[in-house]
Amino acid sequence: MTRTGERTTVTSAAVLDSALTLFAELGYHGTALSQIAESLEVRTPSLYNHMRGKQGLLLTIVRGTVTGVLDDFAAATDGLTDPGDKLRAAVRAYALRHASHRREAIVVNRDTSSLDEPHRSEMQELRRRHDHALRAIIEEGVTAGRFSVDSPALASFAIREMCVSVARWFRDDGPRTADQVADEYTDFAMRIVGSR
Template sequence: MTRAPLTGESVLDAALTLFAERGYHGTALSEIAAALDVRTPSLYNHMRSKHELLHTLVERTVTGVLEDFHAAVDGRTDPLDRLHHATLVYARRHATHRREAIVVNRDTGSLDEPHRSAMQDLRRAHEHGLREIIVDGVRAGRFAVDSPALASFAIREMCVSIARWFRDDGPVGPDQVAREYTEFALTIVGVGRV
């Protein structure tokens, strides 16, 4: 059986799997190499360091979250519609990109500066965008919540948790999970089922 060619993407994928399973600090480059059935020096043809692997994975993920968010809400004006779609896409992402979610939520703090702050800023941009939807909904009388900040935190944390328990072979699929979590989010802001 012929081994698949070693590429930058295959190195990132192996690193992602191991970081998700063992954590960034719990994974040695030699383990990434072993997972790819190559010698450790071969990895350096496709990366500069383990830190670079983590930075690339975190940056791709947080950028993807922001892109998903904007694709879901840009052009929509009704706060209820915006929150519905923002939550739907965020919950679904955590069911379909579990490794990435686990790594970002656990290991972003392991990035060196200025990368750590830049990635935290991107994550905050998503949080602020979600919070602003809730603020708009309260102002418009569509949502009944005392603290939009706490509501957005609760919705985000609820969705993030999906990555820890969801399984592809489980009793519900990612679309159903996303729909139900969206209903939970609407309940958090005082709307209930739509």
């Protein structure tokens, strides 16, 4: 957002960032377009130069976040063959994302169900891909005798929920850095699966 004389020039990125902040603070349903406009010091109709509507903003946030999680997972585990190494890398990337993209994580985990169909189902399917990929690593580790856990599905759920919680409490000015938290959560995850 820039000011030229008395006029405020708004960018699509600024509209999205403002929506992200307000959705994270107030929830999707608790945020009105007028509040997004007010935060940018423009009139509500001006927003339509940069978006299709509130649903479009939510979809952009959710899609960008979910594909980012999948990209992180792929980058972290690429080339790794040992299930222990893969799980460590995958969990570290996931915890780090929740420490460094807190607003996005809060919105996705709370408001994805507010998407209209078919987008809700599409985004939920993308989220399930991450769950299945993480669970597959745990199953591989159990088969190889590297992990000792009765239910890879439950272990995967516990690890994901643990990492998701980082977005709710982590602060940049807190006693631990994002990297430290990611390392500790990775150690917790290895205990959950009974790593040997």
